[in-house]
Amino acid sequence: MSSSSKWIETAVDQMSSLPGIGRKTALRLVLDLLRRSNDEVERFSSSFQLMKQHVQFCSNCHNLSDDKLCGICSNDRRDKQTVCVVADIRDVMAVEGTSQFHGLYHVLCGLISPMDGIGPSDLTVQSLIERCERDHVTEIIFAFNATMEGETTAFYISKKLQALPIEITSIARGIAVGAELEYTDEITLGRSLQQRVPYGKANH
Amino acid sequence: MSSSSKWIETAVDQMSSLPGIGRKTALRLVLDLLRRSNDEVERFSSSFQLMKQHVQFCSNCHNLSDDKLCGICSNDRRDKQTVCVVADIRDVMAVEGTSQFHGLYHVLCGLISPMDGIGPSDLTVQSLIERCERDHVTEIIFAFNATMEGETTAFYISKKLQALPIEITSIARGIAVGAELEYTDEITLGRSLQQRVPYGKANH
Numbered sequence: 001m002s003s004s005s006k007w008i009e010t011a012v013d014q015m016s017s018l019p020g021i022g023r024k025t026a027l028r029l030v031l032d033l034l035r036r037s038n039d040e041v042e043r044f045s046s047s048f049q050l051m052k053q054h055v056q057f058c059s060n061c062h063n064l065s066d067d068k069l070c071g072i073c074s075n076d077r078r079d080k081q082t083v084c085v086v087a088d089i090r091d092v093m094a095v096e097g098t099s100q101f102h103g104l105y106h107v108l109c110g111l112i113s114p115m116d117g118i119g120p121s122d123l124t125v126q127s128l129i130e131r132c133e134r135d136h137v138t139e140i141i142f143a144f145n146a147t148m149e150g151e152t153t154a155f156y157i158s159k160k161l162q163a164l165p166i167e168i169t170s171i172a173r174g175i176a177v178g179a180e181l182e183y184t185d186e187i188t189l190g191r192s193l194q195q196r197v198p199y200g201k202a203n204h
Numbered sequence: 205m206s207s208s209s210k211w212i213e214t215a216v217d218q219m220s221s222l223p224g225i226g227r228k229t230a231l232r233l234v235l236d237l238l239r240r241s242n243d244e245v246e247r248f249s250s251s252f253q254l255m256k257q258h259v260q261f262c263s264n265c266h267n268l269s270d271d272k273l274c275g276i277c278s279n280d281r282r283d284k285q286t287v288c289v290v291a292d293i294r295d296v297m298a299v300e301g302t303s304q305f306h307g308l309y310h311v312l313c314g315l316i317s318p319m320d321g322i323g324p325s326d327l328t329v330q331s332l333i334e335r336c337e338r339d340h341v342t343e344i345i346f347a348f349n350a351t352m353e354g355e356t357t358a359f360y361i362s363k364k365l366q367a368l369p370i371e372i373t374s375i376a377r378g379i380a381v382g383a384e385l386e387y388t389d390e391i392t393l394g395r396s397l398q399q400r401v402p403y404g405k406a407n408h
Contacts, residue, residue, distance in 0.1 A: 045249040
C-alpha cells in the first residue's frame with residue numbers, strides 16, 4: 001500500500017519505526033493526525049522534542065527527572081534509608097502505583113545477563129554501592145522480575161553489599177490476590193508455601 | 205501509572221490521543237523515542253509537521269496530494285475517461301495495490317448515511333457530476349464496501365448521472381480467491397451465483 005504523497009510516506013515511515021506499530025496501523029494514525037488542526041499537530045510533534053530536550057536522569061537514583069534530582073529523591077517526607085532497587089523506570093511507576101512504599105528508588109537500567117553480554121559495569125550497580133555507604137542506607141529491597149537475570153542481579157548485589165550493615169530483602173513471590181490455587185503453577189505455589197507468613201500479618 | 209516527569213506525561217498524553225493507543229502502550233512508545241538520539245526525535249516529530257504543511261487535496265479527484273493535481277490525475281498514461289469512485293483515500297491505495305486499474309479515481313470523502321446525518325452535500329458528489337460532464341467520462345466504477353451506506357451512495361449517484369451517456373458499473377461481489385464455499389455466507393454465495401460470468405472470462 002503506497003500513498004500518493006511523499007510527505008505521508010515519510011510520516012508513515014517514522015510512525016512505523018515505533019515498536020509494535022506496523023505500516024497499516026501507522027497509516028491509520030498518520031491520517032488521524034492529518035485530520036487535526038495545525039495547532040494540534042504542532043502540539044503533538046513538539047511534545048516529543050520538548051521531552052527529549054528537558055528530560056534527564058536523576059543523579060541519585062537514575063530515574064527519569066525534569067531536574068538534577070527527581071521528585072522522589074528531593075521529597076523530604078520520604079524515608080531516605082530504605083532503597084527499592086528496580087531494573088527499569090517503568091518498575092518505579094508500578095511500585096509507586098501501589099502507594100505502599102515510602103522510601104527511595106535505585107534504577108539499575110537493566111539486569112545482569114551474560115547471554116546478552118550485559119555485566120555489572122553496564123548497569124548503575126557501582127553508584128548503588130556508593131550510595132548505600134554515603135547515605136547510611138539501612139535496607140534495600142530487590143523488586144525484580146522472577147527470571148534468571150533477576151536472580152543473578154540480586155545475588156551479585158547482595159554479595160557486593162555483604163560487608164555493610166544493610167538488611168537485604170526481596171519482594172514476596174506468591175499467589176496473586178484474586179488468583180485461584182488450582183491454576184497457579186507449581187513453582188509459585190511452592191514458593192508461597194516456603195515463604196509462608198504468620199496468619200495475622202498476611203492481611204496487612 | 206504516573207511518571208516523575210511532566211514532559212513525559214505530556215508526551216504520553218499526546219501519544220495516547222491517537223486512535224487505539226492506550227496509556228500503557230503510549231508510555232512504551234514514548235520511552236522508545238526517549239532512547240533515540242536528538243536527531244532521530246527531531247526527524248520523527250518534524251515528519252508530522254511537514255506532512256500537515258504540505259499535503260493538500262487533489263483539486264480533481266480529492267485524493268491526498270503534494271501538488272494541486274495528484275500523481276494519478278497528472279499521469280498522462282492513465283485513462284481519463286474511466287473513473288473509480290471510492291469512499292476514502294485508503295480505498296485508492298487498496299485499488300492501486302492491485303495494479304489492475306489504469307483509470308482515475310474520485311474520492312467521495314465518506315458515504316451517504318442518514319443515520320449519521322451525512323448527506324450528498326457533505327461529500328464530493330457534485331464535483332463528481334461536474335467532472336463527468338466536463339471530462340466526457342465514459343465509465344464510472346463504484347468500489348464501495350458492501351454496506352447499506354455503500355448501496356445508498358451508489359444508488360444516489362447513479363440516479364444523478366442517469367441523463368449522461370455513462371456506463372455505470374460496480375466491483376463484483378463474490379467468493380474471495382482462496383476462500384472455501386462451505387464457509388461462505390449465504391448472501392455472498394447467492395450474489396456470486398446471480399452475477400456468474402462465462403467460464404473462460406472468470407480466469408482473466
